[in-house]
Amino acid sequence: MEESTQEPLLSLNVDNDAGNILKETARWAKFISIVGIIGVVLMALALALAGTYLITLYSQMFPIIEGFAGAFIFLAFILVAILGFLVYLLYRFSTLIKKGIETQDQIVFNSGLQALKIYFIISGVFAILSLLGNFSKLF
Amino acid sequence: MENQNRPDTIFNLSFDDSSRDNLRTIALWARICAISAFIGYAIALIAAFIGKVQLSSNEASGIGATFGKSSLIAGALVSAIIGCAINYFLYRFAVSAKEGLESDNQVKLNEGLINLKTYFKIVGILLLIVLIICGLAILIGIIIASISGR
Numbered sequence: 001m002e003e004s005t006q007e008p009l010l011s012l013n014v015d016n017d018a019g020n021i022l023k024e025t026a027r028w029a030k031f032i033s034i035v036g037i038i039g040v041v042l043m044a045l046a047l048a049l050a051g052t053y054l055i056t057l058y059s060q061m062f063p064i065i066e067g068f069a070g071a072f073i074f075l076a077f078i079l080v081a082i083l084g085f086l087v088y089l090l091y092r093f094s095t096l097i098k099k100g101i102e103t104q105d106q107i108v109f110n111s112g113l114q115a116l117k118i119y120f121i122i123s124g125v126f127a128i129l130s131l132l133g134n135f136s137k138l139f
Numbered sequence: 140m141e142n143q144n145r146p147d148t149i150f151n152l153s154f155d156d157s158s159r160d161n162l163r164t165i166a167l168w169a170r171i172c173a174i175s176a177f178i179g180y181a182i183a184l185i186a187a188f189i190g191k192v193q194l195s196s197n198e199a200s201g202i203g204a205t206f207g208k209s210s211l212i213a214g215a216l217v218s219a220i221i222g223c224a225i226n227y228f229l230y231r232f233a234v235s236a237k238e239g240l241e242s243d244n245q246v247k248l249n250e251g252l253i254n255l256k257t258y259f260k261i262v263g264i265l266l267l268i269v270l271i272i273c274g275l276a277i278l279i280g281i282i283i284a285s286i287s288g289r
Contacts, residue, residue: 012159012245014152021252028259035266104151106158113161120168127175134182 014109019101026112030094036087043080047073082122089119154248159240166240166251170233176226180219187215221265228258 014022046054055069092115100109154162190208232254239248 012154025256028263124168124171131175
């Protein structure tokens with residue numbers, strides 16, 4: 001007669017501890033993402049308003065980029081857009097996880113984890129690229 | 140009476156197939172991020188020690204070169220210590236979460252989640268410190284500008 005109690009013991013649950021830990025994680029992730037969103041907006045504004053001035057400044061230090069000002073601004077905008085997408089994913093993770101736990105909605109909870117998954121995949125790709133960049137410093 | 144042995148299910152959510160799959164991928168990429176960071180910091184340190192980092196023309200010789208190099212090494216060392224401390228928690232999260240998911244071990248999984256929380260907490264606190272420093276720098280700049288403007 002005790003059979004029905006066996007199944008939950010074997011499966012992983014979002015118990016009290018896990019729920020509280022995830023809620024606090026979401027709180028910090030939200031703070032980071034909000035600061036990140038403000039930073040990305042400021043970067044985009046700086047690029048839009050003073051992009052050509054910044055390129056002129058850099059081209060004095062590195063004359064090789066002088067002819068590619070437009071391409072560099074375009075590249076910088078793409079980088080800012082990717083950064084923006086990253087902080088958006090972190091914000092999405094924080095809000096969905098919190099909402100999922102509070103309303104005990106499995107689908108919302110899973111969507112939050114999915115946002116964190118995409119965040120870590122993009123961060124991982126960037127980490128590998130910067131590692132390759134670091135390798136080039138040695139040679 | 141039958142329900143007395145049930146685990147505490149105030150939270151009715153569970154790590155179902157979809158969330159397990161998501162968590163497994165998160166753990167995998169978190170591990171990649173952490174290991175890449177560890178290797179990156181090691182390379183940056185080596186580059187600073189063997190002097191492969193470019194110095195400006197003023198710093199390229201004499202006392203300037205010595206100060207330039209030692210400040211580069213100090214900078215690389217500080218960033219490596221902070222970066223490794225942060226990424227250590229990310230690595231611990233990846234290892235514990237993977238182990239917890241593979242062995243259906245709730246304690247291990249929660250241990251992993253605690254490490255993820257600590258990772259975000261440290262990043263958040265560092266961000267807060269950077270914001271405070273930036274705010275102070277702006278404030279000092281405004282004060283200096285207003286004093287010199289008189």
